[in-house]
Amino acid sequence: MPVLVVKDGPGPGTQVPAQLQRIPIPLLSPTSDCTGKTVKGRVVHKGPLVSMGEDNYVLKTVIQEEDSQQNMSPEHSSINIILFGALAKDYSESVSQGDMLLVTGFTVGNSPTAQKDKLHACNLQLAGDDAWMYVWPSTVSPRASVPRKRTSPASTEVTKAVKVVKYTYVPLSDLKPGVVVNVYAVVTFFKQPFRTKGTDYCSTLKITDQSNKKVGCTIFCDKLEEHPKIFKMGDVIRLHRVKTQLFNGAISLLTSHGFSVVTFDGMVGSPVVPRTSSGSFKFGEEDCQVVEALRTWAANQSLVPAEPCVPLSAVQPKTYFDLTCQLLATAPVDSSCTLLKVWDGSKCPHPLLDVFVEPNTLEGSPTLSKDMANLTANVLVYDNHVEVARQFKPGSYLRIYNLHAVPGASRLPSNDSGQSDQTGHLGFHLHGGTSYGRGLRVLPEDSPDILDLKRILETFSESDINDSSMFEVWSTPPESFERTCDHTVEQVSLAEVKSRGPPQVFHVQAQLKSYQPQRLYQSLKLFCHKCKTIRDVPDDVTVGGLFSEAQKDIGPCNNGYWTLVLPLPRELPSESPSRTLTLLMSSQLMGKGKAKELIFLKGATLEETCRIASAYSNIVPVTSPQGTMTPLDLSAPFLFRGTKRYYGCKQCSQLKVGESLGEGVEVWDEKSVADALGVQLLQYGLLMKLELQDGTGSLEALLWRDAESFFHVSAEDAAADQEAQDRVQETMDRLCPPGSSTAERPWMDLCLSAYTVEENGQRRACYQICHTDTRGTNPHTHPYAAPSDT
Secondary structure, eight states: OOEEEEOSSOOSSOOOOTTOEEOOGGGOOTTOOOTTEEEEEEEEEEOOOEEEETTEEEEEEEEEOGGGTTTSOHHHHEEEEEEETHHHHHHHHHOOTTOEEEEESOEEEEOTTHHHHOOOSEEEEEOSTTOEEEEEOTTSOTTOOOEEEOOOHHHHHHHHHSOOOOOOOOOGGGOOTTOEEEEEEEEEEEOOOEEOSSSOEEEEEEEEOTTOOEEEEEEEESSGGGSOOOOSTTOEEEEEEEEEEEETTEEEEEEEEEEEEEEEOOSTTSOOOOBOOOSOOOOOHHHHHHHHHHHHHHHHTTOSOSOSSOOGGGOOTTOEEEEEEEEEEEEEEETTEEEEEEEOSOOOSSOBOOOOOOGGGOEEOSOSOTTOTTSSEEEEEEGGGHHHHTTOOTTOEEEEEEEEEEESSTTOTTOOTTGGGGTTOEEEEEOSSOGGGOEEEEOOTTOHHHHHHHHHHHHHHTTTOOSSGGGGGOOOOOTTOOOOOOSOSOBOOHHHHHHHOSSEEEEEEEEEEEEEOSSGGGGEEEEOTTTOOEEEOOOHHHHHHHHHHHTTOOOOOOSSOEEEEEEOOOSSTTOOSOOEEEEEEOHHHHHTTOGGGSEEEESOOHHHHHHHHTTSSOEEEEEOGGGOOEEOOTTSOSEEETTEEEOBOTTTOOOOOOSSOOTTOOSOOHHHHHHHHTOOBOEEEEOEEEEEEETTEEEEEEEOTTHHHHHTOOHHHHHHOHHHHHHHHHHHHHHSOTTOOGGGSOBEEEEEEEEEEEETTEEEEEEEEESOOSSOOBOSOOTTOOGGGO
8 A cells, every 4th residue: 555756867666557547537426437547636735644543544635636727626626535544644654735646546436525625526535455646746747757655664663653642531520620621421402603792602512421410511612613513412522621610509611722622423323423623633443432332321311302303294383393404595584584495305284384585585496396385494584593594505404403383474574465364374483592502504414314304305306396496387298289390480589489379389599598507417307208207316425325225134135046245344443244245146147148247236335336337237236125136216226337327217117026037138228127127217318497588588498308409418428428418518608608798699590399388277388499409509690689789
C-alpha cells in the first residue's frame, strides 16, 4: 500500500505502469469501471489523520483536476478521496497540500457530503494492497515519472514516538464543582441552539449515564455549526473540556476553553458514526464500546421514546408532536411568520388547512398533486424560528420539534381568503420560543430516519403523485389522435395556436424561454406501457438502501439452483456478523452451457453488484424470504447488464422464479429476462416542460413522446452513459445559453400537437412537441419577433 513520491531527475525506482489509463474526474460515477484506471489532480485540502483503533486510520483529502480549474466548477472538477488503514497514515506523512497526486486501485462511491461541500457527487475510496498513489511534490514537475518512497525507517520511528493523548471520563455522579472534565452521556432533553443577546448561540441539554445522575448542560458557541448535532432524545454525547459549576444547589456543566463535542445516534444496532464539525478528533475502539454500552443501557431504562416522531396519519387536533418530513416549498408570510409546505408520505385523517400566499413568493413545488388531498401539510413557523426556516431549501429533510396541531383558521396571518370555509381544517404551528425543545433543523442525508422516509416517499413517486410541477399538466393525448407533420403545414404564431384550440397539429417557429427541470438528470423517467404510470429513476442512495435492507436476509435459497457461497471479510471491526455473497445459477442453463448468461446474486451491496455486472451479461439481485428465491423489491433494478439497469412495474409484474427458466430462449436480453421472471419491464423516457416564445406570446409544451428524436439520444443510454447525458446538456445549452438574452437564442421549427384533458372537472388545452429534432436552428429574426428581440 505504498505512497510513491516522484523526484526530480533520473534515478532508480518503479515507473508508473504504462498500461494505466487516466479517467477525467467529471466522468466518474458509481458505475465507472475503475480497473486499470487512474485519477490525477492537485491536493487542495488535506484533512487530519483520524485514529479508529490500533493500526486503523482514516483520512480525507480533496484533489482538483488541474486541467479543469479554469473552465469547470468544483462540483465537477474536485473530488473527495477517503483513505483507510496504513495507506492513510503513509499519506499523512508523505503528502502536502499543493502536491500533484495520481491514484489507482480505487473504488467509486456516492459522496454523503456533496450537497454541503459542493464537490463531485462521488468520492474515491482507497484501501488494501491494490491501492497505489504517486505524488509529485509541489516543487517537482509533474512530468517526472521516477518515484521513490518518501517515508523512511527513521521517520517511522519518530511517528511511533509521538505521545497519544489518553482521555479520562468522569461518571456524572462523581462530578465536583469548579473542575474541567470529560463525560460520556445519553441526552434526555435538548433545545435547538438560539441566538443570545450577544454574539453567541446557546443550546441547553439534560444528560444522564449509568450512574442515573441527571445533569444540565449549557453550551455557548459563536458558530451555529459548532453546537452538538442532536436529532432526538436518546442520542449519545461525548463532551470534552466542560466546566462543572454549582447552580441552585445542583451540579451543571458549562463550556470552557478548548471545548469540543461529538454525538452519535442512540439507536441500538445502528452504525457508530461520530457527528461533529471538528476538523480533528480521536475516536477508537474503546470509544465505540462506550457508545454501545450507553445505547444498551438507555434502551433498558426506557430513556428513548418508543416513537419519537408522529406521522401525519396519526396526528390528532390540539396535540404537540415531533414530525420528520420533506420540505416541498417555502414562502414568507410576513416579517414574523414563514410558511413551510411539507409531507411525510402519510395521509392525515383530518382535512388540512390551505394557506394562501402569492404565487411569486413561493419557492419550490407547492403541492404533490391536485388530485391528492391531505398529503401536503402547511406549517406556519413563527418568531425566533423564522431566521432558521428561511435558510432551508426545498427537497431538504426536516425534523420539527413540538409542532402544534391547531384546528381552525382563526389565527392565520394574511389569510383572509376562504377562512370561513376552513374552520374545521387542521393547521400546524411552530410557536415562538424554545420551551419543550421547540425548534426545527435539517437532518443529514445518512440519517437512518431519512432512509426510511425516502423509501416511503419513493412508493408515491410510482403512482400519480409526482414532485415536479410539470406533471400537473401531464396527460397523454388520445391514441386515436395521431397526425404527422413534415412542416408543410402553414406556419402560425403561438397566439394563433392558443386561439384555435385542439385537436390540431401546428407548425410554429419559436425560441426557448425556459425549461424544467433545470437539473437534466431529473428529466429521466420510467414508464409502464401497460398501466401508463410514470416514476422517477431512483438515486443510488435509495437503491443502496434497498440492497442494504436485503442483506439482512441471511437464510438459504431452496429453489434447486446451483449455489456458490462466498464469505466476505468484515469491512469494519464493528460490523457483525460477517457477510456472505451467494451466486445462484440455473441447472437448466448449466446443462446447455449457458450458466454465465444469467446469474442470480444474493447478499451483495449495490457497488458489488455493479462490479460483477461489468464482467457478466445479466445479473439479477435476489433475496430469499422463507427460503424461496425472489427478486428484490421492484423499487430497485431487477436486472443489471453492464452499466445499464432495468426496472419493473410494481403494479403489473407477477414475479416468478422457478427452475424451469426461459424455455426456448436463445438470447438473454432485458426483455427475455423480464418475461422469465414475470416482470413488466419499464421503459426509460425523457420528460421536460419547455416554455416557448415568439413576438405574439408564450406557451408551455411538454417534450415526452418524441424526446429521443428531439435530442438524438436514447433515454436508456442517457441513464447509463455520460456521453449521452452530455449531448442532452449541450442541446439545451445551445437552445437556451446560460446568461443569454432573448435576441441571442436560436429560432426553432417545431410541431405542436394540441389536445384536451380534463382536470378537476374542467377541460383545458395542453400541448406536446412532436416530430421535431434539433439538427437545425434558425439564427435569424422571425416574422413574429417583438422589436426588443431584434
